[in-house]
Amino acid sequence: MAATPTTQNLxxxxxxxxxxxxxxxxxxxxxxxxxxxxxxIVSLYTDTTMTHFGLTQYAKFLLDPxxxxxxxxxxxxxxxxxxxxLLLGFPLAYVYLRVPGWAQSVLILIVLLPLLTSVVVRTxxxxxxxxxxxxxxxxxxxxxxxxxxxxxxxxxxxxxxALAQVQMPLMVLPLITALTxxxxxxxxxxxxxxxxxxRTFWKVTLPLTLPGVIAGCLLTYAAALSAFITQTLxxxxxxxxxxxxxxxxxxxxxxxxxxxxxxxxxxxxxxAVITVFNMLGKISQGYANA
Amino acid sequence: MKLGRRNDLDAVSxxxxxxxxxxxxxVILIAPTLVVLIVxxxxxxxxxxxxxxxxxxxxxxxxxxxxxxxxxxxxFKIALWTTAISIVLGVxxxxxxxxxxxxxxxxxxxxxxxxxxxxxxxxxxxxLMLFSVVGLPVSPLTLVIxxxxxxxxxxxxxxxxxxxxxxxxxxESSASLGASRLYSFRRITLPLxxxxxxxxxxxAFMSSFDNVPVSLFLRDARTDMLPIxxxxxxxxxxxxxxxxxxxxxxxxTVAMMILMERIAGLSxxxx
Numbered sequence: 001m002a003a004t005p006t007t008q009n010l011x012x013x014x015x016x017x018x019x020x021x022x023x024x025x026x027x028x029x030x031x032x033x034x035x036x037x038x039x040x041i042v043s044l045y046t047d048t049t050m051t052h053f054g055l056t057q058y059a060k061f062l063l064d065p066x067x068x069x070x071x072x073x074x075x076x077x078x079x080x081x082x083x084x085x086l087l088l089g090f091p092l093a094y095v096y097l098r099v100p101g102w103a104q105s106v107l108i109l110i111v112l113l114p115l116l117t118s119v120v121v122r123t124x125x126x127x128x129x130x131x132x133x134x135x136x137x138x139x140x141x142x143x144x145x146x147x148x149x150x151x152x153x154x155x156x157x158x159x160x161x162a163l164a165q166v167q168m169p170l171m172v173l174p175l176i177t178a179l180t181x182x183x184x185x186x187x188x189x190x191x192x193x194x195x196x197x198x199r200t201f202w203k204v205t206l207p208l209t210l211p212g213v214i215a216g217c218l219l220t221y222a223a224a225l226s227a228f229i230t231q232t233l234x235x236x237x238x239x240x241x242x243x244x245x246x247x248x249x250x251x252x253x254x255x256x257x258x259x260x261x262x263x264x265x266x267x268x269x270x271x272a273v274i275t276v277f278n279m280l281g282k283i284s285q286g287y288a289n290a
Numbered sequence: 291m292k293l294g295r296r297n298d299l300d301a302v303s304x305x306x307x308x309x310x311x312x313x314x315x316x317v318i319l320i321a322p323t324l325v326v327l328i329v330x331x332x333x334x335x336x337x338x339x340x341x342x343x344x345x346x347x348x349x350x351x352x353x354x355x356x357x358x359x360x361x362x363x364x365x366f367k368i369a370l371w372t373t374a375i376s377i378v379l380g381v382x383x384x385x386x387x388x389x390x391x392x393x394x395x396x397x398x399x400x401x402x403x404x405x406x407x408x409x410x411x412x413x414x415x416x417x418l419m420l421f422s423v424v425g426l427p428v429s430p431l432t433l434v435i436x437x438x439x440x441x442x443x444x445x446x447x448x449x450x451x452x453x454x455x456x457x458x459x460x461x462e463s464s465a466s467l468g469a470s471r472l473y474s475f476r477r478i479t480l481p482l483x484x485x486x487x488x489x490x491x492x493x494a495f496m497s498s499f500d501n502v503p504v505s506l507f508l509r510d511a512r513t514d515m516l517p518i519x520x521x522x523x524x525x526x527x528x529x530x531x532x533x534x535x536x537x538x539x540x541x542x543t544v545a546m547m548i549l550m551e552r553i554a555g556l557s558x559x560x561x
Contacts, residue, residue: 024380025401117323124533135339198303260416
């Protein structure tokens with residue numbers, strides 16, 4: 001007993017014991033995992049007074065075309081926002097690595113600013129831009145391109161653009177990391193062998209950054225789905241997505257079992273998408289390292 | 291010659307497309323912030339852009355709005371407590387999992403990161419259910435607990451990254467010179483990972499200050515929070531006072547960001 005600790009302790013001076021993680025581990029078990037288990041239990045009650053167990057709430061959601069439409073619209077919204085973020089974010093990350101140092105510092109602050117600014121403030125900005133008296137409508141009216149203000153606020157397009165801005169940093173940061181890791185000689189080699197800029201991009205740069213692309217897409221997608229504030233303020237009352245649906249049932253209607261079932265279905269859907277992304281990530285990592 | 295021209299066209303079109311898309315991205319990233327700042331100085335009663343004239347009236351109106359002061363103070367206190375607890379628990383957890391290759395460490399790591407991707411509103415509802423089952427009424431305490439769950443991942447992420455850059459040789463030489471583990475931690479590990487902790491703590495503070503989905507379920511009238519107050523004001527009417535609040539928040543955020551970039555190299559730690 002007395003001799004073993006010295007031989008065991010010697011190599012561990014560079015490491016810390018795993019037990020340091022247990023206080024937070026316990027905190028997560030009590031305040032994160034236990035609530036999620038409770039959420040599942042509540043979702044199994046058939047009535048709002050919570051006396052009988054059954055799968056009624058899940059049947060109610062999964063057999064109701066309205067609820068399914070809300071789920072579908074939410075998952076699809078995430079796809080649209082992620083696609084727009086990738087389309088605009090990839091070029092920004094690409095340009096970032098090809099500008100001088102001072103410009104990089106400015107660019108990174110521009111990317112980080114939305115990440116740290118309040119979501120309500122950012123969403124509010126889009127209300128000012130897209131509103132009837134907003135900057136776009138004023139400009140178009142003055143140019144004589146339209147006669148009356150366009151309806152931009154409370155449309156799906158408005159929600160997508162606003163969400164893209166809100167979530168853009170989550171896409172751009174992993175892309176910058178991935179692009180930094182590429183050996184610049186590879187692009188030169190590709191060019192020396194006669195490939196044009198487009199061909200080099202599709203055949204060399206993009207495949208090598210796939211792990212970053214997938215990491216960025218995962219974060220953007222997950223954040224876009226649950227962006228409650230932006231969805232409600234820019235989307236308005238006509239468009240209903242899962243977070244607001246959940247909130248209405250829980251808060252306004254006090255229907256906890258149904259709200260719990262909605263939450264659980266939402267969690268499972270997000271978890272399924274994350275699992276797919278992670279699997280793609282593993283495959284792409286093998287591809288990028290090959 | 292012909293080949294050369296085709297390659298030129300190819301390269302020009304590629305750089306043009308990349309440049310235009312990147313520029314569009316920059317405009318989308320900056321424009322909203324600038325527009326809010328400009329509108330907050332309007333002399334009019336609406337959010338018309340460009341404003342009919344400029345004044346500081348909405349900032350002056352801000353001084354009298356006790357509701358916003360109250361909510362801002364609450365948000366500030368909760369964010370401060372959340373950050374303190376996140377740093378203590380998060381840095382300890384980061385030390386535990388950073389250099390461990392065991393399965394337990396991997397599982398804990400995924401567990402600690404999961405609040406970042408799972409819908410926070412669903413977590414907020416489930417936390418409210420837990421607190422009502424154990425008979426704990428919503429209070430600043432429940433808010434701090436809920437916020438800590440969703441904010442601690444940032445501290446862990448930056449601390450783990452900082453620890454992975456720490457050269458183990460430093461700790462070995464410190465130990466071989468007779469330093470105790472606590473002394474080595476205080477004099478070597480902590481100073482070297484401090485920028486990482488600072489950056490993570492800063493992001494945790496900002497995201498707690500800005501949190502809506504968790505606060506929505508875990509607060510009551512006595513613990514009104516700033517982002518929720520603003521959100522509800524915006525849903526009712528498009529109030530120009532909110533533009534002034536936004537202006538204050540933007541200036542505060544930019545100042546803090548530049549400060550943190552100087553002392554903690556914020557942007558390097560977020561990648």
